[in-house]
Amino acid sequence: MEHSENLNQWLPKHIRKLVAAKAALAEVPVLKEGFLNAHRPTGLYKTIGTDEDHSQRPDINATRLKEELTAHVHLNSQQICIGNGSTELIDLVIRTFCHAGKDRILGFQPSSARMAHFAQMQALELDLLELGHDFELPIYEVRKRISESTKMLFIENPNHITGSCFANFDIVDLVTSFDGIVVIDESAIDYSSDKSLVSILKDCSNLIIIQSFSRAWGLAGLPVGMAYASPEIIQVLNLLKPPFSVNTMAQKMAKKALYVADQKERIVTKTIQEREQVKAVLQKLPAVLEVFESETNTLLLRVEDADIMTEHLKKEELIHVLNVSALPGLENCIRISIGKGLDNMRLVKAFKDMPSKTAGPRLFWKAVSGTLRQASSFLGVFKKILGV
Template identity: 30%
Template sequence: MFNLDSIVRKNIKDLKPYSSARDEYSGEAQVWIDANENPFDTGVNRYPDPHQYDLKKMVGSIKGVSPSCLFIGNGSDEIIDLLFRMVCQPGTSNAIVLPPTYGMYAVAAQINDVEVRKVFLTSSFEVDVSAVLRAIDANTRLIFICSPNNPTGTLVQSSTIEQIATSFGGIVVVDEAYADFVQQGGGAVELLARNPNIYVLQTLSKAWGLAGARIGIGVASPEIQRYMAKIKAPYNISSLNQQVAINSLEDMEGFKMKVELIMEERERLQKALSSFSCVVTVYPSDANFLLVKFKKVEEVFLHLKQNGIVARDRSGEKWCDGCVRITVGTPDENTYLLEVLNMYKKL
């Protein structure tokens, strides 16, 4: 049975959060002399909204959740770090990750002096639920599930996530950075009503094209989010980034058009790459990238670099021997990639 108060660190529960000037007064005024700001207007001489009310309202409307269930982070990486700080006791707690997967989960654990327990995916990139449950002990506080997974592109079924969540007394973090590229299914947000120990990570970096703005989104129960709000930096999202995000979210038609094009191009690349003799496997993907296994990966990787193409070599990861992760680019970029690989085939 999940009991949030039983796993939140005592020092976090006892923490009196920093109260900023904008926490103590958020109404309208003619003269602002409460925050030691520069009075001359530069467009950003005032501190930003520390709670991102306008941005949360827009995100909540799009995601179909209450703003009280949202947390906005300086990228998902900030949210990951705060989750460790909230429930993991340094030197005592442990967290479970499912490699091959996003490397920041383990990095954040090590920064916070938290043991990392690796439960590898199966050779077909599926979650071994029994192995995950066996790895849990009394000090396990977090389990990270990336869906669609990076670098494999594979989607974790909701039933698998829920099976783990219902058997675990800690928090199951479901990283859905690539959820907008999934053709069907509502994702883990739909599981929150039944599973208060699920924390969903999403982002505006991928499908929304705002990687440089660093807008991570956490979706969870209001109870969890209240603790997250206590421990975050007072002004963790700048005014500029909040406004860029709001402007982008207003262009829903543009968003849908770009996502649809990326998914069409993903299918085109999947089919084309599968026809090359230098390719062993193009793995199915629900993300904006493809994991491709080559016969001579070092040669192919060098050939791409020599022709101005930078991909990501993932051959050092478990089950990914000989694999390169290829992000779906623009139609012209994808065409050039295929032309360069065709040149390699003829060498």
């Protein structure tokens, strides 16, 4: 089936009409708009580090930024849509492809609330499957839950709450077998040991991958998001996205960031090292019951009492903590963000200062358990030597 035929099959009728109308307008030459403010306050621009003229509208297509991105993601500019952060692009994709009262989105929990928020804003039916024991994709359950009304499959990879990554072969299996739109939110992919799935776009006309400059690139205050997909999908998204949503400064800073991509890689490496150092300390503390594996710049912890721990950390002015214990399977869990060295030291100290209700008994049984594991290991080696 041709891409255009697939696209018409997936797009709601009112969106197809809107795209046709927008496309017709796009063929008409657009006159350059006048200045919104012709008087240029030079001093203001100097205070933000530039003396350039910002009296005109931003480039609606972010043309120069796209040109720089093509070399980094090995796609052409017709496969890139630039938005005001990944959040705007998630909203745009849902509004573009899903019809209220008719279509369903299949997602997973625990996960961030962004997709669910926009689905509810569109009055869409939301089908959320719980992740497996180790936060793996429930492939069998997904296949059972997909129905004719399931228009979109939404996957966070890495997961923004748990910090875990799904196996790429599981994701590819779902993308290639699902007859609908698959959206993969890769906003935190730079921290992952797994590679982005951008490379499979050429073989998957139903796939949209969303990334962001907000996390590893450090531009959360100047949000820039990227949607990668087939040229046919990107054409539709570019026609429907809000105009001028990505300001000139954000576009220029994102482009500048690409020039120093090696610095970003060093920052990511440093963050991962600090994450593992914090993890090694926290998992030895009485107040921490469990530290989960992470592929992001956050750590998910299970503690004795998430409410008390959250309040304790906030008193220490450690604002990078999120109580996620209300989410399925995450009873008494909190998520912490990894900061710079001093921030992490303060975080660890705050955990150490938190008294444990059951520290004595738990530490005793933890020591006993460790001793038994060592004894079992030695016994296994001894049996091998004896040939038993």
